[in-house]
Amino acid sequence: MELDVIQKIMDKAIADHAENGAAAVITKDGEEVYSCAAGLADVEGGVAFSEETICRAFSCSKVVTATAAMQLIERGLLDTSWELGWVLPEFSAPYYIRDGKRADSPAIKIRDLLNMTSGIAYPGDTHEGIEGMNDLWGELDKSIRDGSSLTTQEFAAKAGAQALMYPAGDEWMYGSSADIMGAVIEKLSGQSYGDYLRENIFAPLGMEDTGFYVPKGKRGRLAVLYENAAQPPKRPDWVNLCIYDYDSAPAFESGGAGLFTTARDLSKLGAELSFGGKGVISRSAVRFLQQNGLTQQQRRTFNWDSCKGFGYGNFVRILEDPNAAGIFANKGSFGWDGWTGTYLLNDPKAGISVTLFVQRTGAGTTPLARSIVNAAYAAIER
Numbered sequence: 001m002e003l004d005v006i007q008k009i010m011d012k013a014i015a016d017h018a019e020n021g022a023a024a025v026i027t028k029d030g031e032e033v034y035s036c037a038a039g040l041a042d043v044e045g046g047v048a049f050s051e052e053t054i055c056r057a058f059s060c061s062k063v064v065t066a067t068a069a070m071q072l073i074e075r076g077l078l079d080t081s082w083e084l085g086w087v088l089p090e091f092s093a094p095y096y097i098r099d100g101k102r103a104d105s106p107a108i109k110i111r112d113l114l115n116m117t118s119g120i121a122y123p124g125d126t127h128e129g130i131e132g133m134n135d136l137w138g139e140l141d142k143s144i145r146d147g148s149s150l151t152t153q154e155f156a157a158k159a160g161a162q163a164l165m166y167p168a169g170d171e172w173m174y175g176s177s178a179d180i181m182g183a184v185i186e187k188l189s190g191q192s193y194g195d196y197l198r199e200n201i202f203a204p205l206g207m208e209d210t211g212f213y214v215p216k217g218k219r220g221r222l223a224v225l226y227e228n229a230a231q232p233p234k235r236p237d238w239v240n241l242c243i244y245d246y247d248s249a250p251a252f253e254s255g256g257a258g259l260f261t262t263a264r265d266l267s268k269l270g271a272e273l274s275f276g277g278k279g280v281i282s283r284s285a286v287r288f289l290q291q292n293g294l295t296q297q298q299r300r301t302f303n304w305d306s307c308k309g310f311g312y313g314n315f316v317r318i319l320e321d322p323n324a325a326g327i328f329a330n331k332g333s334f335g336w337d338g339w340t341g342t343y344l345l346n347d348p349k350a351g352i353s354v355t356l357f358v359q360r361t362g363a364g365t366t367p368l369a370r371s372i373v374n375a376a377y378a379a380i381e382r
Helices: 005-015 058-074 110-114 131-145 152-159 177-189 193-205 216-221 263-274 283-289 367-380
Strands: 021-028 031-042 095-098 101-104 310-313 316-319 334-337 343-347 352-357
Touching: 005 021, 005 031, 005 367, 021 263, 021 367, 031 263, 058 177, 058 193, 058 263, 058 283, 058 316, 058 334, 058 343, 110 177, 131 152, 152 177, 177 193, 193 263, 263 343, 263 352, 352 367
Parallel strands: none
Antiparallel strands: 021 031, 021 352, 095 101, 310 316, 316 334, 334 343, 343 352
């Protein structure tokens, strides 16, 4: 089987109205070996989707934040056993609410941020004590719309005053930890988060279309975000996690969801994580990214369907049971997906990375992503 089967799979997904448009890039041993695209980035405007279409990465941003955190660790600037309050003093007295009463939490460790066991919530949960974080995300959204946006540091400082959802380290809960890690990296590097990423990851890898905003000269390549792939598709009239389509650098640079990038650009990071060659991250740090960080107790809440067969640590899932996950990749393969259907898988054992982009709300890991992963492995390892 040849890699061209991926084009056929993608074309069928478009014809069946499973997606409006998509692009995939496959790398092997650090080099791009195949790419293809299908469908439309702008259905109404008739603009084709391509490997150079700029997309909202949403939580695929976390793979970049993971890479940045590993850089600081390997340079001796960060330690996973540190208390978060040593870097961001606002987190020095963490607490949570139980039965309407305030209770002290153990110290939040850096590893708790990386493993999503910090208890720092995303908005919208129904957990006791969520009101403070809900209000903070609402304040952030209002400040952006009013033109006086909170900065990454200001958001983190205010988050440090809010209740956790549980004692730090007790359980896995997907939340705002990667956004707080962005503030940690700013504090330790002395740079804005965007400047740090540009200097230490994007420029060395040639990721020229990746950042926290889309410059006016590139706006024509920005995909439309749709709620569905039906005809006609619908555009959302709401914004998720305060990620607006910025055309200049935002004050709040979201380490959890804020990056704009292309399938080809993100595949360059995939090539580095799966094989190396550019020196952006050491092979020892990559091995660290391949290790589950959750205890058995913490794993009880790590129960999403898209995470079956995986462990979790350092903002990525790590493949432990390919059969349960339904993909042909090797154990130790790692990556994540985004709310808009962006997807990255890195397999250091095989030297393969797979990047698949769509732009549809609530998509996460799509059936199309799994199909393309399996077809890529079948073709390359024939």
